[in-house]
Amino acid sequence: MKIAACIDEAGTVSTLNRTAAICLFGRENSGWTEQDRIAFDLASNPTLAERKAVLRDLATRLGDCRVLLTAGEVGIVPAILQEELGFRLWRSEGDLAEQLDSVAAHEAEVAEKAAKAALSPPIPIPTAPLGLGGGCGGGGSPRRRGGPAPTAEILAQAKVALEIVGDPADSRFRLDLAALLDSGAGLNSRDILVPILVGPPFRSLEILCDHPPRWLAETAAGLGLIVTIESLDEGVRVTVTRRNSA
Structure with missing residues (x-):
């Protein structure tokens, strides 16, 4: 080596x-x-x-x-x-x-x-818009309705420390990407973010970083996600939301 x-x-x-x-x-x-x-x-x-x-x-x-x-x-x-x-x-x-x-x-x-991971089944990319209700009758699981996935499932899928923002049922999260990249864990932004983006649905994900990853906007658009960027005193806050999310 x-x-x-x-x-x-x-x-x-x-x-x-x-x-x-x-x-x-x-x-x-x-x-x-x-x-x-x-x-x-x-x-x-x-x-x-x-x-x-x-x-x-x-x-x-x-x-x-x-x-x-x-x-x-x-x-x-x-x-x-x-x-x-x-x-x-x-x-x-x-x-x-x-x-x-x-x-x-x-x-x-x-x-x-x-x-x-290479031997594990691929993670399906969620394509259904995030909704609050289950339609007529309200039956079915939240995943089949396109609703927010359970918080524990998202945290397990991410394999990184996500901070829950507000009510856990709202599926809103914050991630200090800059701190993770500086932690000496040998990960890059793709390693950290892609499992979250293609994993169980969330309403919003705030990403704190020194600068937006160059690949993020194109990848997010392909997954039906919206990216907004806000400058902070130190670095930027990138917010990823799903189309039609409340």
């Missing part, structure tokens, strides 16, 4: 915004071995175009390695790495070897879950 790590001049794991090197490590019988060291400096490349060019060059230099250990990232840089270049970002603590071992263990866990 190969893991890239952002290392500063003192030899400790650093953030990408500091002048450092990206070291590529491979695990062998004797432990972790440094296989390559790539000079890396975002500070002298302040514009978005320059930073994208530096990150694309880094991705090319790292070959098929898309696992990156840093001291924690915020802003546009992790978004580019995850959304456009397919990296999984991790943050850990301890000495370097311990952190590499920790990332490797988490990567193995993610791979195992992905393998199990």
Whole structure:
């Protein structure tokens, strides 16, 4: 297995915004071995175009390695790495070897879950509009009527910590996407949001993030969802609702 790590001049794991090197490590019988060291400096490349060019060059230099250990990232840089270049970002603590071992263990866990998910039946995409009633007679289950799914079912489907907004029966949720992406869990916005968007119906989902995921608007439109964006003092609030929802 190969893991890239952002290392500063003192030899400790650093953030990408500091002048450092990206070291590529491979695990062998004797432990972790440094296989390559790539000079890396975002500070002298302040514009978005320059930073994208530096990150694309880094991705090319790292070959098929898309696992990156840093001291924690915020802003546009992790978004580019995850959304456009397919990296999984991790943050850990301890000495370097311990952190590499920790990332490797988490990567193995993610791979195992992905393998199990691949064997599971696909999640159906809900197409019925969200309604409050069941029509004449009021019979049938909420799912068949297109009504809100039980809160517990949505929470289980999401596999992330959703905050319930208001009455749980209203199926309104809030998700701090920025915090999840910065948690070092190795997830990107697609990993987190797609299971929610294609899962059991909800009335609204507030997403707190540094910027709207670039893929979200098109994907949401294809699922019959409406996306609105509101600027906050820090970041943005993206609200996803279903058409005809109250």
